[in-house]
Amino acid sequence: MEIRNLGTSGLKISAIAYGNWLTHGSQVEEDAALACIRQALDEGITTFDTADAYANTAAETVMGKGLASERREGLEIFTKVYWPTGPGKHNDHGLSRKHIMESIDGSLRRLGTDYVDLYQAHRYDHETPLEETMEAFADVVRQGKALYIGVSEWTAEQIRAGHALARELRIPFVSSQPQYNMLWRVIESEVVPTCKELGIGQVVWSPIAQGVLTGKYLPGQAPPAGSRATDEKGGANFVKRYLQDDVLERVQQLKPIADEAGLTLAQLAVAWTLQNDNVSAAIIGASRPEQVTENVAAAGVRLSEDAMRRIDEIFEGHIERDPAKTVSPASRDFG
Numbered sequence: 474m475e476i477r478n479l480g481t482s483g484l485k486i487s488a489i490a491y492g493n494w495l496t497h498g499s500q501v502e503e504d505a506a507l508a509c510i511r512q513a514l515d516e517g518i519t520t521f522d523t524a525d526a527y528a529n530t531a532a533e534t535v536m537g538k539g540l541a542s543e544r545r546e547g548l549e550i551f552t553k554v555y556w557p558t559g560p561g562k563h564n565d566h567g568l569s570r571k572h573i574m575e576s577i578d579g580s581l582r583r584l585g586t587d588y589v590d591l592y593q594a595h596r597y598d599h600e601t602p603l604e605e606t607m608e609a610f611a612d613v614v615r616q617g618k619a620l621y622i623g624v625s626e627w628t629a630e631q632i633r634a635g636h637a638l639a640r641e642l643r644i645p646f647v648s649s650q651p652q653y654n655m656l657w658r659v660i661e662s663e664v665v666p667t668c669k670e671l672g673i674g675q676v677v678w679s680p681i682a683q684g685v686l687t688g689k690y691l692p693g694q695a696p697p698a699g700s701r702a703t704d705e706k707g708g709a710n711f712v713k714r715y716l717q718d719d720v721l722e723r724v725q726q727l728k729p730i731a732d733e734a735g736l737t738l739a740q741l742a743v744a745w746t747l748q749n750d751n752v753s754a755a756i757i758g759a760s761r762p763e764q765v766t767e768n769v770a771a772a773g774v775r776l777s778e779d780a781m782r783r784i785d786e787i788f789e790g791h792i793e794r795d796p797a798k799t800v801s802p803a804s805r806d807f808g
Contacts (some may be wrong), residue, residue, distance in 0.1 A: 474517030475772040479753045480674030482647040484590065484621060486549050488747055488772045490520035490676060491765070492756040493532045503535055505760065510539030512762035516769040520549040522650075522676065522756050524595055525580050526556035533583035541585055548590075551676070552580045553625060553650075555595030567805040568598035568606040577618050592619035593650060596801035597631045607638040614644045623648030623676070628799050629663035636671050646673065651799065653677035653752070655686060655745055655788055656715065663796045665751045674753035677746050681757075681768075685715040686742035688725060692718040719791070726787045730780050736771070739764075743771035745784065 475488040491513040493506065513521070523536045533552060540548060554576040557566040564571050577592060592613060598606060610622045622644060624635060632649060639646035649668055651660045653675065660675065668675065681687055715721075724738070731741040746755045757768040785792075 474519075474769065475747075476519075477753050478674070479591075479621070479676070480647045480668070481672035482621065482645060482674075484549065484647065486520040486676075486754050487518045488754050489516075489518055489743070489769050490522050490551075490754040490756045491518045492522040492678065492758050493536055494524065494527050494678070494758060503538075506535050507539045508762050509759040509765055510536065512759075512765040513769075514540075514543065516765055518765075518769065519547060520551070520754055522551040522678075523584075524553035524556070524593075525558050525576055525583075526553070526595065530558055530579065530583060533580055537583055537585040545586060550584060550586060550589050551591040551593060551623075552584065552589050553593040553595040554580070555598065563805075567601055568594055568609075569601045570605055570609040573606070573609040573613065577613050581618060588617055589619050591621045591623050591648060593623040593625050593648065594627070594635075595625050597624070597627050598805065599801065599803055600805050603631075603634055604638060607635060607642060607644075610639075611642040611644045621645045621647045623650060623673075625650035626652070626799055626801060627664075628796070629667040632664065632667055632673065633671070636673065646671075648674055648676050648753070650676045650678060650756075652679045653746055653749075654680050654682045655742060655784055656682050656720070656792060658792055658794050659796050659798045661749075662794065664799070665749070669751050675749070675751050676754045676756060677752055678756045680746040680755040681739050681742045682715050685720070686724060686727075686738060688728070688738040690716060690721055690724075692721040692725075723787050723791065727784065730783055734774070734776060734780060736774065737767060739767055740771040740774070741776075743768050744774040744776055745781070747771065747774070748776055748781065 476485050477488050479486050521536060523533050525533060554573055555568055559565045613619045636646050649664060651664060653660055727738055727741060731738050743755050746752055759765045
């Protein structure tokens with residue numbers, strides 16, 4: 474397993490992180506989920522990412538069970554706060570001081586740990602002053618409940634403002650967690666340059682575009698049984714934008730590039746994200762242990778400049794680059 478620093482901080486993490494969004498506590502039964510966590514540990518993954526909102530807190534509980542027997546100092550455990558949890562009442566979401574202080578305690582209880590290594594704002598909260606949010610994060614850090622803070626799906630402007638306050642409060646703001654893959658590159662023009670300047674690293678999600686870049690979805694054919702595209706609990710909603718025959722045909726054109734590199738299509742996709750020098754880790758998910766083993770092989774791979782160029786050419790016209798696509802809800806009224 475390749476180990477990288479998270480941004481310019483001293484925290485070292487595995488280049489492949491294991492995450493349980495849309496799987497543990499919902500799509501995947503607990504025994505299978507625990508087997509995937511065990512496989513991740515066996516493959517050398519030390520970084521585990523979850524969130525209180527995943528499966529309405531159930532994912533954190535499963536992650537806690539899966540990591541319970543491990544030496545805590547040998548792990549990097551990440552979680553997040555923002556989206557509704559519990560019954561979803563007016564203070565059950567957002568980045569208010571009340572919600573942050575209550576949420577960190579709930580997350581620690583479910584994860585079975587005294588602290589998380591990274592506590593992340595899962596979106597930007599337009600209804601709470603940024604000063605209130607950052608001061609609450611500062612208290613979480615000073616109480617020893619989190620070692621570092623980060624954000625997920627914040628714009629470059631929001632990251633810069635948050636980082637400035639973190640510096641004033643003398644707390645370590647070290648990470649950004651955006652969606653990033655061959656097809657979705659909205660962070661490249663603004664977020665990545667800003668984060669490089671500030672010493673913030675990317676921990677990216679969806680490196681295989683919800684499974685589309687594995688090549689398992691074929692043009693003109695129904696999605697495979699049991700795939701994310703058939704998951705009516707939420708997974709299908711996230712993958713459907715990619716299920717266009719033109720996109721799926723281009724994915725199949727990646728096969729010669731993968732073959733030349735000695736990789737599967739999934740490994741090629743994960744390795745591609747790790748070529749970006751601002752990416753500290755790529756988060757993989759799994760419903761079966763063998764998927765973990767396959768994706769871990771992307772760690773440490775260096776793709777040639779020719780391979781990177783050919784990938785760009787294949788997806789020309791189908792790559793989303795607009796930084797305005799990084800959007801947080803305008804309101805906390807999710808009802």
